[in-house]
Amino acid sequence: MFIVALLTALTLTAAACGGGGGEETGELGDPERGGTFRVEIDEFPWEQGYGFDPTVEYVGDDWTLLKTLLIRGLTGYRYVTAEEGGTEAIPDMAEGLGEFSEDGLTVTYKIKPGIRFGDPVGREITAQDFVTSFERLGTAELTAGGYANYFVPLVEGMQAFNDGEADSISGVTAVDDRTVQFKLTKPSPDWDFRMAMPAAAPIPEEAATCFTGYATYGNYLVSSGPYQFEGMDQVDFSDCDDLTPPSGFKLEEHMLLERNPNYDASTDNPEARESFPDRFEFRKNTNPENSYDKLARGEIDYAWATPPPDVIARYSRNEDLKKFMFQFPDNSTWYLTMTMTQPPFDDVNVRKAVNAIMDKTGMIQAWGGVATGIPAEHAVPPTVLNALNAGEYDPYKSENHRGDLEAAQAFMKESKYDTDGDGLCDADACKNLTHITRETDPFPNVAAVVDSSLEKIGITTRLVEAASFYGAAGTPAKPVHITSGSGWGPDWAEPITFFELTFLGTSISIANNINISMTGFTAQVAQNLNSQYQQQEDQELKGLKVDPPAAPVPGIDDRFAACADLEPGDERAQCWIDLDMFIMEEIVPWVPYRWGNDVDIVGPAVTKYEFDTFGANIAFSHVAVDPSKQT
Amino acid sequence: MLRYLIRRVLWMILVLFVITLITFWIFFVLPPVDPAVTFAGRAPTPETINRVREQFGLDKPLYQQYFHFVDAFVTGDRFGWPGMGYSFASKAAIRDSVLGRAWITMQLALGAAFLWLLIGIPIGIISALKRRTIVDRAAMGFALFGVSAPVFWLGLVGLYLFWNKLGWSAGTGYVPFGDDPIAWFRHFWLAWVVLALLYAAFYARLVRGNMLEVMSEDYIRTARAKGLSERRVVLKHGLRSSLTPVVTLFGLDLGGLLGGAIITESVFNIPGLGPYTVAAAFRGDLPVVLAVTLFGAVAITFFTLVVDVVYAYLDPRVRYA
Numbered sequence: 001m002f003i004v005a006l007l008t009a010l011t012l013t014a015a016a017c018g019g020g021g022g023e024e025t026g027e028l029g030d031p032e033r034g035g036t037f038r039v040e041i042d043e044f045p046w047e048q049g050y051g052f053d054p055t056v057e058y059v060g061d062d063w064t065l066l067k068t069l070l071i072r073g074l075t076g077y078r079y080v081t082a083e084e085g086g087t088e089a090i091p092d093m094a095e096g097l098g099e100f101s102e103d104g105l106t107v108t109y110k111i112k113p114g115i116r117f118g119d120p121v122g123r124e125i126t127a128q129d130f131v132t133s134f135e136r137l138g139t140a141e142l143t144a145g146g147y148a149n150y151f152v153p154l155v156e157g158m159q160a161f162n163d164g165e166a167d168s169i170s171g172v173t174a175v176d177d178r179t180v181q182f183k184l185t186k187p188s189p190d191w192d193f194r195m196a197m198p199a200a201a202p203i204p205e206e207a208a209t210c211f212t213g214y215a216t217y218g219n220y221l222v223s224s225g226p227y228q229f230e231g232m233d234q235v236d237f238s239d240c241d242d243l244t245p246p247s248g249f250k251l252e253e254h255m256l257l258e259r260n261p262n263y264d265a266s267t268d269n270p271e272a273r274e275s276f277p278d279r280f281e282f283r284k285n286t287n288p289e290n291s292y293d294k295l296a297r298g299e300i301d302y303a304w305a306t307p308p309p310d311v312i313a314r315y316s317r318n319e320d321l322k323k324f325m326f327q328f329p330d331n332s333t334w335y336l337t338m339t340m341t342q343p344p345f346d347d348v349n350v351r352k353a354v355n356a357i358m359d360k361t362g363m364i365q366a367w368g369g370v371a372t373g374i375p376a377e378h379a380v381p382p383t384v385l386n387a388l389n390a391g392e393y394d395p396y397k398s399e400n401h402r403g404d405l406e407a408a409q410a411f412m413k414e415s416k417y418d419t420d421g422d423g424l425c426d427a428d429a430c431k432n433l434t435h436i437t438r439e440t441d442p443f444p445n446v447a448a449v450v451d452s453s454l455e456k457i458g459i460t461t462r463l464v465e466a467a468s469f470y471g472a473a474g475t476p477a478k479p480v481h482i483t484s485g486s487g488w489g490p491d492w493a494e495p496i497t498f499f500e501l502t503f504l505g506t507s508i509s510i511a512n513n514i515n516i517s518m519t520g521f522t523a524q525v526a527q528n529l530n531s532q533y534q535q536q537e538d539q540e541l542k543g544l545k546v547d548p549p550a551a552p553v554p555g556i557d558d559r560f561a562a563c564a565d566l567e568p569g570d571e572r573a574q575c576w577i578d579l580d581m582f583i584m585e586e587i588v589p590w591v592p593y594r595w596g597n598d599v600d601i602v603g604p605a606v607t608k609y610e611f612d613t614f615g616a617n618i619a620f621s622h623v624a625v626d627p628s629k630q631t
Numbered sequence: 632m633l634r635y636l637i638r639r640v641l642w643m644i645l646v647l648f649v650i651t652l653i654t655f656w657i658f659f660v661l662p663p664v665d666p667a668v669t670f671a672g673r674a675p676t677p678e679t680i681n682r683v684r685e686q687f688g689l690d691k692p693l694y695q696q697y698f699h700f701v702d703a704f705v706t707g708d709r710f711g712w713p714g715m716g717y718s719f720a721s722k723a724a725i726r727d728s729v730l731g732r733a734w735i736t737m738q739l740a741l742g743a744a745f746l747w748l749l750i751g752i753p754i755g756i757i758s759a760l761k762r763r764t765i766v767d768r769a770a771m772g773f774a775l776f777g778v779s780a781p782v783f784w785l786g787l788v789g790l791y792l793f794w795n796k797l798g799w800s801a802g803t804g805y806v807p808f809g810d811d812p813i814a815w816f817r818h819f820w821l822a823w824v825v826l827a828l829l830y831a832a833f834y835a836r837l838v839r840g841n842m843l844e845v846m847s848e849d850y851i852r853t854a855r856a857k858g859l860s861e862r863r864v865v866l867k868h869g870l871r872s873s874l875t876p877v878v879t880l881f882g883l884d885l886g887g888l889l890g891g892a893i894i895t896e897s898v899f900n901i902p903g904l905g906p907y908t909v910a911a912a913f914r915g916d917l918p919v920v921l922a923v924t925l926f927g928a929v930a931i932t933f934f935t936l937v938v939d940v941v942y943a944y945l946d947p948r949v950r951y952a
Binding site (some may be wrong): 043044046047048049051140141213214215216218219250251252253283284285286287289290293294297299467468471501507509510511512513514515532533535536537538540541 | 681728
């Protein structure tokens with residue numbers, strides 16, 4: 001997923017956080033209908049640039065808000081932990097999961113009757129509303145930066161529509177008011193997962209015609225879920241030039257939600273949405289520590305910011321407070337990248353040595369301690385692979401994950417960059433390497449641990465703390481050596497999205513490149529990139545060029561394609577596991593160092609908490625408050 | 632005086648023009664990262680980047696972009712007057728955000744300014760008149776504390792004591808005066824005090840120094856010799872002359888604060904210009920940065936003009952042609 005964009009992690013070493021707090025979700029009291037659930041957040045996720053527009057929105061926290069509170073799709077999730085079934089796609093607006101034709105190229109959904117849009121549209125949702133949302137998804141001007149790539153090449157006629165060569169998408173049809181059908185260019189066994197993404201949710205034509213600009217619809221989002229923005233009943237789409245945003249959603253101030261008067265809970269699945277509170281309030285607090293003080297006093301119900309170490313310690317050690325703190329794996333891997341086109345990282349033995357020497361425990365301490373995550377041992381988190389749990393597979397094992405100098409030196413001795421065989425990288429190429437990290441906490445501290453580890457095997461770096469990490473590290477024509485600011489999570493509960501943008505040679509892009517390590521970089525990829533640079537209007541980008549590799553950089557494109565073609569089941573699952581191991585032992589483009597934890601602390605008035613493994617967040621569709629305990 | 636005012640206004644316009652030009656150059660011509668790339672999302676195609684560039688108007692020649700910006704600011708855009716465009720990040724109209732936040736920052740700044748004058752000037756006077764006494768030492772000790780204590784620390788300690796423990800403050804956040812005047816005051820007073828302490832300390836030292844100098848002047852001795860009361864000598868003759876540098880500094884300080892008291896606003900969660908601008912700068916949200924810079928420049932140049940006019944009133948030797 002989710003480029004994990006909200007980074008409010010910590011610099012202080014947590015004092016013996018001790019992993020305390022609840023790991024069980026459940027009732028903290030008697031969950032009852034009513035009340036207002038009050039949230040403070042230090043930065044609104046929609047301020048990342050996607051404007052809360054579901055067609056393009058790609059920030060995980062916004063996905064949580066959209067899918068648990070505001071919009072429904074044909075399919076969805078239960079928004080619970082993996083153990084409780086949170087990783088399975090389930091029907092949402094559709095009567096069942098997709099009905100696939102025998103050749104897997106046609107998928108049909110039947111929409112449940114009686115599901116209506118919120119104010120001001122109010123009418124029943126029809127199949128045509130999905131045609132509208134897909135046309136929006138297929139409109140190139142509207143989807144910059146989003147994930148249209150998950151749909152455009154896969155739906156028949158969508159590429160032509162995207163290229164402006166067709167007026168409609170031939171592969172999306174409203175067979176009748178309640179039946180929507182998709183024709184695919186190739187079988188997609190994970191199609192139900194794709195349909196659970198916010199961009200696939202229905203959009204009313206009445207509203208869509210007003211929002212032909214990029215990321216403009218979010219402020220006026222018409223609900224199909226249990227809640228809507230306050231003031232939506234005052235919005236009038238009849239005159240697109242004279243629109244006034246609803247009072248409940250001021251993009252930089254607050255989001256206030258009230259119940260959607262047209263929502264019929266009988267059409268929904270209580271396993272997915274229980275919708276206890278009458279209202280939700282999301283307000284900004286630029287002082288996250290103050291949010292936690294207010295939380296403790298019962299003035300708010302949830303502080304949506306990484307808890308400071310002292311708060312975690314306080315809740316961990318206090319028996320009365322422990323039950324209000326929850327920790328769950330957030331399905332993310334945080335990792336270092338080593339650019340395989342740049343010496344000395346063009347030598348796999350050097351990359352292995354770096355993996356062996358890295359002090360992962362130190363890096364996690366820099367994040368804030370064990371409450372924030374555990375040392376990662378391979379690329380894809382066990383919660384995504386459903387296998388290879390911590391301790392079961394670690395090709396670069398060391399005691400307490402502190403690094404193993406002996407093992408690292410053994411790898412280094414095999415490298416051409418160890419000219420005298422002493423286990424140290426002593427060639428000129430080992431010195432003064434460019435190391436890019438993020439300038440926000442905790443990354444400078446993480447980078448310090450990385451540099452300290454690298455020095456043990458003779459590698460020195462020049463650290464650059466970048467305000468725009470992918471801007472600095474993600475331009476292939478301006479390669480860097482090593483980076484320590486990357487994190488990744490899956491877009492749905494299946495490993496496929498963990499590999500696509502991060503490791504495929506065909507995914508290497510001219511800017512904001514996720515595949516920083518250049519895995520799978522070939523002469524053909526270089527040619528494509530150079531062609532794309534030439535297409536740029538900006539003179540700075542236009543003048544850039546990548547040098548083709550002397551030999552293709554090892555990649556996984558063929559293996560990935562083979563796994564992606566398999567039907568869901570044990571064979572496919574094993575294929576992903578094998579691919580993860582192949583990456584770690586043969587390609588070695590990363591040093592995975594942290595599998596993240598989401599730490600949630602709720603206020604004393606909260607009577608129910610759930611963790612949503614899809615969004616790696618608190619599940620707003622399941623929370624409840626007792627107003628009598630609020631202050 | 633009128634001719635002077637007209638000249639100063641014209642000069643102000645020239646200064647603003649230069650400021651916008653320099654700011655535009657720094658942020659649009661020499662940006663650390665191409666904003667189109669920043670907001671094009673992850674792994675963008677060339678078409679995506681070009682499209683985003685077009686949407687943001689960055690595909691036009693620089694001089695056209697600058698002219699469009701100035702034209703919109705002067706004549707307005709679809710969001711109103713002055714026209715400031717929309718935020719690359721949130722897509723919200725910048726005008727509404729800036730004006731709304733500026734109003735809030737102004738409340739913070741004016742309240743703090745009132746306090747720091749109320750605290751700083753009397754302390755400076757008393758300290759000067761009671762030179763080398765325990766009163767003087769205590770006053771300058773206060774000044775040292777005020778200057779040394781970081782604002783964020785003062786704010787956090789203040790919140791802990793007066794909100795968390797004593798309940799005298801309503802804590803962080805902002806409540807509009809029109810919604811609840813009492814809540815408005817209870818939210819603001821601690822932020823005013825915290826912000827004012829730093830400036831009060833400066834002003835106390837400044838007034839003390841000026842007073843010491845002025846009170847040793849011949850005309851002060853003359854005033855006493857004429858039989859004027861000490862109160863009149865100090866306030867009408869001594870203080871008036873001492874205040875001219877204070878007025879200068881006050882104008883600059885207030886103008887500068889109107890650009891956003893970043894730390895105070897962050898600690899007290901006051902939705903003013905400060906954190907808004909900082910976040911925009913980090914995100915590469917250039918229209919916001921440009922708009923706030925221009926707004927801040929207008930505020931400072933305006934208050935500098937006010938200061939000069941007040942100068943003429945305070946110091947009869949100053950006359951403007």
